[in-house]
Amino acid sequence: MEEKEEDLIIDSSQKSRDQFEEKDLKLFWNQYLQNLKNKQPILYNVLNTTSCQLKENFTIFFQFPSHSSYEEFESLRENFFQKLKKQLNNYSIIFNYEIKETQKNIFLSNKDKYEKMLKNNPLLEKLKNDFKLDI
Known part of the structure; x- marks a missing residue:
């Protein structure tokens, strides 16, 4: 039996879009980091200095202190966002970031x-x- 192409397209407007606040995001981020601290301490140390903020339209803005921290986050980004969307019951979250290397x-x-x-x-x-x- 052939599937129609229309059946394969998921309408994201029908998915949950519960409101949440920055404190909810920060709580999730801190819990996620704590979990990493126990399971992957090196990764925890790399990401511990990363900050996140909630912007308009469910956009989560991350500020990474270096390219390496961003690359490490990329390895778990999909997992992180799937868990975040499920916990906050919002499937319209958008990811945005900046790499801000500090001068030493x-x-x-x-x-x-x-x-x-x-x-x-x-x-x-x-x-x-x-x-x-x-x-």
Whole structure:
């Protein structure tokens, strides 16, 4: 028996769209993280610094601190959203994100600076030796 193409298309307007608040989202996110903490501590540490907010039209906005945290989330995104939609009884949730890498200040010792400069200019070693510099 052939299925009609129309039967295969799911009308998302007929699915549940219960209202929920940001506190509901945060509660779910924190519970999800706690579950990860017990089962996958490394993944928990990566995602623990990720924030989420509820925006208009059931849009959930995530802010990831790095590309790696986003990539880790991608591995469980489908699972996360299926559980979230079921718990909140809302199947119209949309995912949006931003990757916001923070700039880090790294302090280098004189030796580290020298080695870094040496990589860019190998002739620096000759100068050091010619002038008998102690670095």
